[in-house]
Amino acid sequence: MKNITIYCFRNDLRLFDNTAFLKASLESDVLLPLFCHPDNQSIYKNIQRVGIHRQTFLRQALNQLKENLKSHNSDLLEVHGNICEQIKKISEVIGATKIIFEKIISPEEQDEEISIRSLGIPVETFWQSSMIEVNELPFDLKNMPDIFTEFRKLIESKKIIVKAPTPLPEKLPPLPDKNIEFSSNTNFPTSLKYKHASFPYLENQFHGGEKNALAHLENYLLQKLPHTYKETRNQLFGVNFSTKFSPWLSLGSISARYIAFRIKEFEDQHGANESSYWIWFELLWRDYFRFIHFKFGKKLYxxxxxxxxxxxxxxxxxxxxxxxxxxxxxxxxxxxxxxxxxxxxxxxxxxxxxxxxxxxxxxxxxxxxxxxxxxxxxxxxxxxxxxxxxxxxxxxxxxxxxxxxxxxxxxxxxxxxxxxxxxxxx
Ligand SMILES: Cc1cc2nc3c(=O)[nH]c(=O)nc-3n(C[C@H](O)[C@H](O)[C@H](O)COP(=O)(O)OP(=O)(O)OC[C@H]3O[C@@H](n4cnc5c(N)ncnc54)[C@H](O)[C@@H]3O)c2cc1C
CATH class of the missing domain: 1.10.579.10 (DNA Cyclobutane Dipyrimidine Photolyase, subunit A, domain 3)
Structure with a gap:
């Protein structure tokens, strides 16, 4: 029997250092990369869940992901609506034997996982959005310290070395040989330009997507900005006062682990100082807010x-x-x-x-x-x-x-x- 996998991208829109995707590509005979756009319903009064800026940045990131997959002789299928219903429909068409996706432990995303599991097709999920891996933590997540400083000190005392990134898949399995419509509207609005934007995502250099994320990181290091980060990070405007990693991190166009890995290489080459350490410190806040979700879950909401x-x-x-x-x-x-x-x-x-x-x-x-x-x-x-x-x-x-x-x-x-x-x- 053939292994026919649906890889459902969530907030991990990248191919490099994507452990879950690499595994899916190595273990499948047929692989369908999928992204499901959630219904953009109003979340309060007339506030849309995904406003125009987020929509545009996401569109850019998906365009780059699609191009990247195409360059590996694959493609990205985009669908809209309820993720479980969409996966059910597609699974029936292609005869999927497995569904793989990254684990997200916030309440709504957890509910999605539960509903996908109820379809009865084997599901594998991977936690991969933190800088530090769960199995490297010097404590059990249910007993993690509540206070950030205690959390940080325990982590730092263990002297965790951030792992090297997982490589790009060398070759991707073929797409299902069914008639699937892969084309999607790749346009985005270009009229939202503001000359004072601190993150001008309509300029080519700041578009969403993996290629730009990796280039931005290298450019940040090339300018030796880690050496001055702590002095500038509290400023209110400008492109370089802080790292600006967050938009790409939020969609997973780059992994926090890879950023930390490259910062460490930078420190080995050019010297570490309080500023370069402070980037790690802030990324640790990002991890901390992730890990407290394991402990407190829905209560946080x-x-x-x-x-x-x-x-x-x-x-x-x-x-x-x-x-x-x-x-x-x-x-x-x-x-x-x-x-x-x-x-x-x-x-x-x-x-x-x-x-x-x-x-x-x-x-x-x-x-x-x-x-x-x-x-x-x-x-x-x-x-x-x-x-x-x-x-x-x-x-x-x-x-x-x-x-x-x-x-x-x-x-x-x-x-x-x-x-x-x-x-x-x-
Ligand atoms: C009310 C409020 C809401 C926020 N909402 C978000 C959000 O939705 N998404 C988001 O990524 N950040 C959020 N932050 C945290 C922080 O403001 C942004 O991460 C940061 O401004 C992003 O810009 P940067 O990448 O240049 O940050 P830098 O100062 O360069 O920091 C480097 C990285 O460290 C992490 N980081 C820095 N500060 C924090 C922090 N306080 N908490 C968690 N991680 C941090 C981010 O991943 C960031 O990219 C919020 C902060 C506040 C006060």
Whole structure:
């Protein structure tokens, strides 16, 4: 009997250092690479789950994936709608004997996995989105330390060496010999250009996709930017103040493991300093927000988060809409919210400031803020988004409670000449 596999891409839109895809390609006689676009329903009032910036960046990433697969004599089938129903239909047509995909442990994606497993076709899933592998962790995930600093110290004391990447598949198995329509609309809008965008994804260099992600990493290293990262990372605008890895990481066009591996090679060659270490430190936050999902699961999505207190929220939709539109009357907040809406990106500093403002100054529901970020951010990542919102709201694992930012102080420190505000308000 032939091994006929459906490889369902999720947030791992790459061929290099994709262990799950490599395995699928080595073990299958016939391989169908698939991507299922979820229904883009509204997640709150008229907010679409995937806003125009995310749609465009995803389109670019899928185009590159398709090209890459084609260059290996394969292709990408794109379908829309309920992933389980789509897989069921396709499996019947091609007689699939196995389904393989990357594991995502956030609640909705877990539900998808359960429904796919119920189809009765063997399913294999792989955890591959963290920098550090689960089996390398010096603790059992169910008992991982709640506090980030303890988590980091345990990891650092083990002196984990980030593994070398898995290679590209040399050859891909053939596609099913059925009549399958592989063509898809590869166009994307080009009229969203903003000259001040800190991540100008409509410029060729910043398009979504694996080729660009790898080129960006090499360019970042070539400019020796890891040596100054810590000094610049809190700035509010510009292309080079932070790494800008996150949009490509969020779709898995590049793996966190490979980034860490290359940074280590850079340090071996050019020397390590506090700044180059700090990239690892931030990537470790990314891992931490992933791993706490193993421990706390759905609780991280409830109104009270991990707190035992009943968090009374008097959500005000009028305030929320002003925040979304950048019309709160607070210039720093309005500049930030306009940048987000116009470009799909916001610096980490501004994300913290606008999130704090929504929660503490406008008394709105933090979960609505998280939904707006989900819709808008081109680097939307379920774990990092939920984890950071909980952190600011003081409902996560941080023992110091929430983070309320004073906008006047932040303005003086990070935008003393009001350059950033003028960019977005004029
Ligand atoms: C309210 C709020 C929501 C956020 N939502 C997201 C999100 O949906 N997706 C996302 O990738 N990041 C999110 N972040 C984290 C952070 O703001 C972005 O990762 C960062 O700004 C991306 O730009 P960069 O790649 O240039 O970051 P850099 O400063 O260059 O950091 C390097 C990498 O480290 C990781 N990283 C850095 N800071 C954090 C952090 N606080 N938490 C987790 N990982 C981090 C990212 O993978 C990033 O690419 C959020 C932060 C806040 C305060």
């Amino acid at each position: 409830s109104k009270n988060g991990l707190s035992n207190n009943n968090n009374l929220i008097n959500h005000n939709d009028e305030n929320f809409n002003k925040w979304i539109q950048g019309e709160t009357g607070n210039d720093l907040i309005d500049a930030g919210m306009k940048e987000l809406r116009f470009t799909g990106y916001l610096s980490n500093r501004m994300r913290q400031i606008v999130a704090s403002y929504l929660i503490y100054d406008l008394s709105c529901d933090w979960r609505k803020g998280a939904l707006w970020f989900e819709s808008q951010l081109i680097d939307y990542d379920v774990y990092s988004n939920q984890g950071n919102w909980l952190y600011i709201a003081g409902l996560g694992t941080d023992p110091r409670g929430g983070r309320k930012f004073n906008t006047k102080k932040q303005n003086l420190e990070y935008d003393p000449n009001n350059t950033y505000k003028k960019m977005w308000l004029n």
